[in-house]
Amino acid sequence: MIRIKKLLVSLVTIAALAGCKSPKRDDYVVAKSLNKDDVIEQSEFKFYLDLNAPVEIRGEYSHDRSIDSAQVMYYGTPGAALVQVFSHAAINSSLKEQRLKEQQEEANRYIGPLIEASKQVTHVTLTEDMSDYVVKQLPVAGDKTVNVKPIFFSNQDMNKLSLKLIAWIEKPKSSKTKSRKKLSNLMYQNIIEVHGSTWSEETATALMDGQADIADHYEALFVRAVESLKKDLSGTYSQTPQQQTLHIKKKNTKQFLRASVIEQSCEYVVIKNLRNWILHYPASYVTNIQNQC
Amino acid sequence: MKAIKLIFAAALTVFLAACGSTPQPPVQLQKQLLNAEKRVGIYVDVIEEPTTNIYGAGCLLCYGVAVAANSSLSKHLESLPTSDIESSKQILLEGYKAKAGSVEFIELTEQEFKKLKKFKGELGYAKKDFRSLKESKNIDVLVVLDIATHGAYRGYTNYVPNTDPQGYVRGLVYSVDLETNQYLQYLELDKKVVVEGEWDEPKQKFPGVTNAYYQAVEQVKETINKIFL
Numbered sequence: 001m002i003r004i005k006k007l008l009v010s011l012v013t014i015a016a017l018a019g020c021k022s023p024k025r026d027d028y029v030v031a032k033s034l035n036k037d038d039v040i041e042q043s044e045f046k047f048y049l050d051l052n053a054p055v056e057i058r059g060e061y062s063h064d065r066s067i068d069s070a071q072v073m074y075y076g077t078p079g080a081a082l083v084q085v086f087s088h089a090a091i092n093s094s095l096k097e098q099r100l101k102e103q104q105e106e107a108n109r110y111i112g113p114l115i116e117a118s119k120q121v122t123h124v125t126l127t128e129d130m131s132d133y134v135v136k137q138l139p140v141a142g143d144k145t146v147n148v149k150p151i152f153f154s155n156q157d158m159n160k161l162s163l164k165l166i167a168w169i170e171k172p173k174s175s176k177t178k179s180r181k182k183l184s185n186l187m188y189q190n191i192i193e194v195h196g197s198t199w200s201e202e203t204a205t206a207l208m209d210g211q212a213d214i215a216d217h218y219e220a221l222f223v224r225a226v227e228s229l230k231k232d233l234s235g236t237y238s239q240t241p242q243q244q245t246l247h248i249k250k251k252n253t254k255q256f257l258r259a260s261v262i263e264q265s266c267e268y269v270v271i272k273n274l275r276n277w278i279l280h281y282p283a284s285y286v287t288n289i290q291n292q293c
Numbered sequence: 294m295k296a297i298k299l300i301f302a303a304a305l306t307v308f309l310a311a312c313g314s315t316p317q318p319p320v321q322l323q324k325q326l327l328n329a330e331k332r333v334g335i336y337v338d339v340i341e342e343p344t345t346n347i348y349g350a351g352c353l354l355c356y357g358v359a360v361a362a363n364s365s366l367s368k369h370l371e372s373l374p375t376s377d378i379e380s381s382k383q384i385l386l387e388g389y390k391a392k393a394g395s396v397e398f399i400e401l402t403e404q405e406f407k408k409l410k411k412f413k414g415e416l417g418y419a420k421k422d423f424r425s426l427k428e429s430k431n432i433d434v435l436v437v438l439d440i441a442t443h444g445a446y447r448g449y450t451n452y453v454p455n456t457d458p459q460g461y462v463r464g465l466v467y468s469v470d471l472e473t474n475q476y477l478q479y480l481e482l483d484k485k486v487v488v489e490g491e492w493d494e495p496k497q498k499f500p501g502v503t504n505a506y507y508q509a510v511e512q513v514k515e516t517i518n519k520i521f522l
Contacts, residue, residue, distance in 0.1 A: 028490040030497065064487040066448065066456040071351070074451070089453045096457075245377070245507050256511040258504045274500030 023101035031276035032189045040233040047146040059107025065096040114158040126222045142172025159199040165192040165225040192225040194280040247288040266293040320479035327392040334399035334432035343370040343444030350449040370444040388521035427471035440464040460486035460505030484509040
């Protein structure tokens, strides 16, 4: 009996310790659209971005949390066996989280030189030409100013950037609930994701060596995302056409994406995925829809 | 008594040896054996609705618990249309049309399939003797598309999941020369696609898993298309 107790204590300790390592999940949100009555006209659009915070640049990482797990033999009384099952579940869960965290860290290590080359990029440089829209004070809940948080990603080759712009508007204090769930206290939440084109070898070298202004590339993605956010808040994207499986060119392979095309131009295809996130891809990357040019 | 022991040992050896039989390796399409005079019949086995496939939940109770834990995902997957995966048969039709004179879909009832005898050939030959179909269906080459399962894959160890649900399609596509019962082409389809970000989104109808499922479907269609390249 003492043996089992010892085993359980050690299992729970391992689980608790492993649980300390948690991966970043701020690049994922559940989308929530604005009510029809709350739409924000494009002329009234304002956003808040913490200008003192550093720009976040991360490596594109694998989301695979699968782990190899040996067969486990549960023993003892039914109660003890049940505790072992829960311990097993806790350990597995921790190992999965640990794997994801390691993948995120490894992806960041890969792009170390790009992070170094992008040190001069700040939130101030991103918003240089957007002073009309930027609010410098933290918005009061309910005043319809959008909070935004940009997270940039780079591929391992460090020749392609993408941006996930997380955007949210808090409900007025009077209509906030006591719910612990963040979503129920928000009027709006979404992700605007913008993918840039792959840089040529010469461009990549020039940017890494500081011979070309890398900030322009970050700013271009940010400006596109903010323009798209304006449209989403004003109700432009409220009609969602039929879904289809899109083929997206990715290095030497193809990536597939189930989504609805909501906007198309010579330069970009804008789609709404099944999570209602808004994604922008360079038009030449979407290979199975007719080019509009 | 000795004889019984000997027979038992021999039977056990045969049984264990059968477990280790060499699986059929992939066979590239033998394009040189197809021409304008060949008549091709494509048989598509019934494609069931997508669902969650649990692997590794080793006991009956573990499996029951795993199925129950994934029931809302299964219910959602079962509501998805099968038209996307079914469209893979059109890829086969177009592919063979470019290589053979006449290509059509054929029907095979369960009884017709059961009636086919086992074929004792080496690797490279179909396990069932399809040669009788040459006359009954008036074809020279039989193409079979068998989507065994599709939807989501989730790996378990007993009661505990090792993986998050992944988009999943598993099946088999092969063609048989009805003169010799030899494979003209053989390929196992097995695509698993990891969900990007969170997967447990029941209120939003599992968009992550659904997207991964459609990705797996599209990857299978690409693989089938590559048979003809």
